[in-house]
Amino acid sequence: MDCPKCDTWNPDDKNVCWRCQTELPKPVEKKPRKPMSFLGLPRWAWAALAVMLILWTAAQCFAPALVGGR
Ligand SMILES: [Zn+2]
Numbered sequence: 001m002d003c004p005k006c007d008t009w010n011p012d013d014k015n016v017c018w019r020c021q022t023e024l025p026k027p028v029e030k031k032p033r034k035p036m037s038f039l040g041l042p043r044w045a046w047a048a049l050a051v052m053l054i055l056w057t058a059a060q061c062f063a064p065a066l067v068g069g070r
Pocket residue numbers: 003004005006007008017018019020021022
């Protein structure tokens with residue numbers, strides 16, 4: 001990274017500038033944000049699907065006439 005004071009390039013693992021001894025800012029570690037999705041669908045979509053599946057299954061069990069069963 002470049003020294004903020006003298007613009008000299010320093011290796012990333014250096015804490016101070018080799019030229020002017022200025023303390024170098026630590027490189028910001030970019031934490032890769034985990035995408036809140038699974039198989040291309042966001043979590044809430046899966047939750048909605050699960051709820052719908054549960055409701056549909058329950059409807060099948062308790063009210064077959066409502067979902068076109070027997
Ligand atoms: Zn420097």
